[in-house]
Amino acid sequence: MTQNAADAASVDLLAIARRIATDVAETALEERRRGISVAATKSTPTDVVTAVDRDTEERIRAMILDARPDDGIFGEEDDTHVGSSGLNWVVDPIDGTVNLLYDIPSWSVSIAVVDGPPDPGHWHALAGVVVNPVTGEVFEASVGGGARLVDARLGERALRVNDDVHLSRALVATGFGYAAERRASQAEVLVSVLPRIRDIRRIGSAALDLGAVAAGRLDAFYELGLNPWDHAAGALIVREAGGRVGGLGGAAESDRMLIAAAPSLFDELAALLEEAGA
Structure with missing residues (x-):
């Protein structure tokens, strides 16, 4: 595959990731507004899981498999789904669960697509989306395509880190x-x-x-x-x-x-x- 073809494929994957992330973010926000509670704990009593975490990952997995049935899925709340394409979707259904629990408006849905195993030292990230369901902000990027912030109120802008900061x-x-x-x-x-x-x-x-x-x-x-x-x-x-x-x-x-x-x-x-x- 040429570099141009690879970049185009990454843009297509980004479109799928964006659609899934924004869709499940809206549903997760609706569930939060109805009220939530701790469903379980993980590593310690303060490391909590809510039903929103589990439901959101189930929806994400179903939507990925519908769109890309040959890809693998590596997520926080469920077992790894092994695919055959060499691509893996790395999913955090709710990043910031304690914020979600306390209704602090800083929690997110994070979805990435990587080429290679679900190991940061060995994968090549192709596309990624992070959605804050409360603010409606969407941070996104595709490899070689730059990064953007999409805000329903303010529109879209390219992202750039702060340079020359001591x-x-x-x-x-x-x-x-x-x-x-x-x-x-x-x-x-x-x-x-x-x-x-x-x-x-x-x-x-x-x-x-x-x-x-x-x-x-x-x-x-x-x-x-x-x-x-x-x-x-x-x-x-x-x-x-x-x-x-x-x-x-x-x-x-x-x-x-x-x-x-x-x-x-x-x-x-x-x-x-x-x-x-x-």
Whole structure:
């Protein structure tokens, strides 16, 4: 397949991802307005699942298989569906479930399509969409096609990360794990990071954090312990907005660390995190 053909295929995949993500986001918002409760817990008592998470992933899976029956699906709430095409859909039905539970308007539906296995170190992301159902904002990108923010009220605009921001003036977002021991370790790192930057933000949805970096609403984002579905779409959106995404020491992003920032800021932040013991 030529590069032009590959880019065209990615645009087609993006259209499918956008249609599915916006459709299920609307339904999830309707369910939230009717009221929700915790359906189960996962890794710890604070790591919750709602019926909206499960219902949304079921709808996403059904719509993907209807449109692309030969593709695989790798999601948060259900078993991996193994496909035969070599493409995998990486799905977070609700990123920011605690925000959803408390009716904080920062939760999202995240859908990406990758070429290769559901492993960030070995896949090639082709398309990604992150939808905030409350605001109606849609962050999206296709490989080689740039990144955009689509807002029903304000229209569409291309996304670009903030360039030439010094670390001391950087507005940085992060997140925390659910296990008490990990949270304590992350807090120790933050104590070292916070005096060296402009300020910190904790939004509660890694997918929206990454969209915000791409949109220039944040200068950088870092977090330890993310799962592939947390960042598959958002990382592509940052890269297509001119940003850099990776881990520490030149590694690819993984559960050990994800950093997203403009290329001019990335190395400074990575060095600070290493110095802080991240």
